[in-house]
Amino acid sequence: MKNSYYEFFCPVKVIAGKAALEHIPYELTGLAAKRPMIITDKGVRAAGLLEPVISACEESGLDIIAIYDDVPPDSSVGVVKDIAGIYRSEKCDSIIAVGGGSAIDTAKAVNILVSEGGDDISVYVGAGVLKRPLKPFFVVPTTAGTGSEVTAVAVISDPAKSVKLPFTSSFLLPNAAIIDPRMTLTLPPHITAATAMDALTHATEAFTCMAKNPLSDAFATAAIKKVSTSLLTVMDNPKDAEARLELAQASTMAGIAFSNSMVGLVHALGHATGALCHLPHGLCMSLYLPYVLEYNLESIRGPLGELLLYLDGPEAYATTPADRRAEASISAIRSLRDALYKHCKLPRTLKETGKVTETQLDRIASIALDDGSIMFNPREVTLADAKAVLKRAWA
Amino acid sequence: MINRLITPMALQARGLYVELMFQVMGRALQAVSEVDRDVRSEVSALPEGFLFEMMVMPDGSRFIVEHIGNGHLHYHGDNASRPVDLSIQFKHVAHAFLVLSFQEKTSVAFANDRMLVDGDISYAVRMTRVLNRLEAFILPRLIAKRAVKEYPANLNLPKKVLSAARIYLKVANHFVATVRA
Numbered sequence: 001m002k003n004s005y006y007e008f009f010c011p012v013k014v015i016a017g018k019a020a021l022e023h024i025p026y027e028l029t030g031l032a033a034k035r036p037m038i039i040t041d042k043g044v045r046a047a048g049l050l051e052p053v054i055s056a057c058e059e060s061g062l063d064i065i066a067i068y069d070d071v072p073p074d075s076s077v078g079v080v081k082d083i084a085g086i087y088r089s090e091k092c093d094s095i096i097a098v099g100g101g102s103a104i105d106t107a108k109a110v111n112i113l114v115s116e117g118g119d120d121i122s123v124y125v126g127a128g129v130l131k132r133p134l135k136p137f138f139v140v141p142t143t144a145g146t147g148s149e150v151t152a153v154a155v156i157s158d159p160a161k162s163v164k165l166p167f168t169s170s171f172l173l174p175n176a177a178i179i180d181p182r183m184t185l186t187l188p189p190h191i192t193a194a195t196a197m198d199a200l201t202h203a204t205e206a207f208t209c210m211a212k213n214p215l216s217d218a219f220a221t222a223a224i225k226k227v228s229t230s231l232l233t234v235m236d237n238p239k240d241a242e243a244r245l246e247l248a249q250a251s252t253m254a255g256i257a258f259s260n261s262m263v264g265l266v267h268a269l270g271h272a273t274g275a276l277c278h279l280p281h282g283l284c285m286s287l288y289l290p291y292v293l294e295y296n297l298e299s300i301r302g303p304l305g306e307l308l309l310y311l312d313g314p315e316a317y318a319t320t321p322a323d324r325r326a327e328a329s330i331s332a333i334r335s336l337r338d339a340l341y342k343h344c345k346l347p348r349t350l351k352e353t354g355k356v357t358e359t360q361l362d363r364i365a366s367i368a369l370d371d372g373s374i375m376f377n378p379r380e381v382t383l384a385d386a387k388a389v390l391k392r393a394w395a
Numbered sequence: 396m397i398n399r400l401i402t403p404m405a406l407q408a409r410g411l412y413v414e415l416m417f418q419v420m421g422r423a424l425q426a427v428s429e430v431d432r433d434v435r436s437e438v439s440a441l442p443e444g445f446l447f448e449m450m451v452m453p454d455g456s457r458f459i460v461e462h463i464g465n466g467h468l469h470y471h472g473d474n475a476s477r478p479v480d481l482s483i484q485f486k487h488v489a490h491a492f493l494v495l496s497f498q499e500k501t502s503v504a505f506a507n508d509r510m511l512v513d514g515d516i517s518y519a520v521r522m523t524r525v526l527n528r529l530e531a532f533i534l535p536r537l538i539a540k541r542a543v544k545e546y547p548a549n550l551n552l553p554k555k556v557l558s559a560a561r562i563y564l565k566v567a568n569h570f571v572a573t574v575r576a
C-alpha cells in the first residue's frame with residue numbers, strides 16, 4: 001500500500017494472570033494513591049467479585065475508602081455527579097472500576113469530574129477537551145468482551161435531553177488494566193458467549209476495515225486465535241481458569257486493535273439495534289458478523305482469507321485453496337455461532353431473538369447509516385445495502 | 396541557496412492549490428445539491444441553517460456551506476456570521492493536498508487520522524457520503540475511483556456526464572458571478 005500511514009497508541013499497563021489483583025496495592029502506591037474508591041454495579045457485588053479485590057488491598061494495608069455499587073446498565077449524567085460527590089466528601093484520591101462496559105465508562109466520566117472540577121459532566125463532551133492527565137485510575141474488567149479497559153472513549157446518557165454524550169480523550173485511559181481469571185470465572189454461559197463474540201467482532205472488523213494497520217493487525221489476529229481456541233473450551237467447562245484468562249486477554253487485545261483501527265458495519269448495525277430493540281451489544285455482534293462479512297466479501301477477500309489461519313487453525317488453512325479462504329473464514333464463524341446456539345441458545349438470527357419485529361428493520365437501517373462506525377467500513381453502505389444485510393440476518 | 400528558494404515556492408503552490416480546490420468544492424457542493432436527488436436526501440436530514448466547514452489546521456484555508464432547507468446547500472466562501480456546527484479539519488495542508496489532489500480517498504484520510512471531526516459524528520458521516528458522491532460526480536471515472544470509497548452504482552454514464560456538465564457549468568457561473576461581484 002503506497003501512501004500508507006497510521007497511528008497506534010496504547011499507554012495502558014496490562015497486568016494479567018494468576019493473582020493479578022494482588023498487584024493493585026503496589027501499583028496504587030507507585031502513583032502515590034492512598035485512598036481509592038471502587039466503582040461497580042450490583043451484579044458484580046452479588047457475584048462476590050468485590051471480595052478478592054478488597055482483600056487484596058487490605059492485606060497490603062491499603063483500605064478501600066468508598067464503594068459505589070449502584071451503576072445502572074445505562075449510566076447517566078446524574079449517576080456520574082452523585083459518585084463524584086461521594087468521591088469528594090470521602091476525600092478519595094484514585095478510582096478502581098470493577099465491572100463491564102457501563103461501570104468502566106461511568107468511572108471514566110467520574111474521573112473527569114473529580115480531576116477537572118464541576119458537577120456537570122456535559123461540559124466536557126466531545127473530543128480533545130481534556131488537556132492533562134486525570135486522577136490515578138485502574139480497571140478490573142469482569143466481562144471478557146467490551147475492551148473498554150483500553151479504549152479512550154466513554155458514553156454517558158443524558159435522560160433529560162434523551163441523548164448519549166460521547167467523551168473522547170487519551171486521558172480517559174486507565175493507568176492499568178488488571179486481568180485476573182477469578183473475575184470472569186462465574187460469568188453465565190450466554191454472557192460469556194455474547195461478550196466473546198463482541199471481542200471476536202472487534203478483532204475481525206479491526207482486521208478487515210479501512211483503518212487496519214500492521215500493529216493493530218498483530219493484536220487482532222492474536223485475539224481471534226484466542227477466542228476461536230478457548231471459547232468452546234470455556235462453554236464446556238466454565239471453571240477452566242486458564243481458558244477464561246485466554247478469553248479475557250483476547251478481549252483486551254481486541255480492544256487495543258479496534259481502538260486503533262476502528263470498527264465497521266457490524267457495529268453500526270449493532271448500535272442501531274441496541275438502541276431500538278434493547279438487545280445486548282455482544283449478541284448484536286454475533287447476529288450480524290457473518291452477514292456483514294458476506295456483504296463486504298469482495299472488498300476484504302485478502303485479509304478475511306488470512307483470518308482462516310486464526311479462526312480454524314493451520315490444517316484448515318493449508319488445505320483450503322487461497323481463493324476459497326475468505327468464504328471458509330465466514331463458515332468458521334458460522335459454525336462457532338451454531339455451537340454457541342447449541343450450548344446456550346445464543347440467537348443466530350434476528351428472528352431467533354424474539355425481540356425484533358420485521359417492521360423495525362427499515363428503522364434500524366436508517367439509524368445505522370448515521371453511526372460513526374460506518375465511516376470505516378470498506379464498502380460504502382447505502383440505505384438499500386443496509387436493508388439487504390438486515391434482511392439476510394432476519395431469518 | 397536555490398533549493399531554499401524553490402522549496403517555499405512549491406509549498407506555496409500547494410497551499411494555493413488547496414485554497415482553490417476548497418473554493419471549487421464549496422461551489423460544487425452547492426451545485427450538486429441543486430441537481431442530485433440523493434445528495435438532497437442526505438443533506439435534508441441536517442437541521443436547517445446547519446453550517447458545515449472544511450479547513451486546514453490551525454487556521455489555514457477553509458470553505459463553509461449552509462443547509463438552507465430541503466437538502467439545498469449554500470456556499471458561504473471562507474467565513475460565516477455564526478460559529479459552524481460541523482468542522483472537518485485537516486491536520487496539515489500536506490494532508491489536505493493528498494486528498495484534494497485525489498491521491499488519498501476522503502474516507503481513507505479519515506481512517507489514516509489525517510483529519511479530525513469537530514461536531515456530531517453522525518453529521519460527519521453524512522457529509523462524508525455527500526463529499527464522496529460529489530467527487531464521483533465531478534471527476535472523470537478513473538480519478539473518481541481513486542477519490543471515493545466506492546463508485547456509486549446508480550451513477551450511469553449519461554446521467555453522470557449530464558450532471559457533471561451541469562455542475563461544472565454551475566461552478567463556472569458561480570466563479571464568474573463572484574468575480575463580477
Ligand SMILES: [Fe+2]
Pocket residue numbers: 146198201202267281285
Ligand atoms: Fe463492540
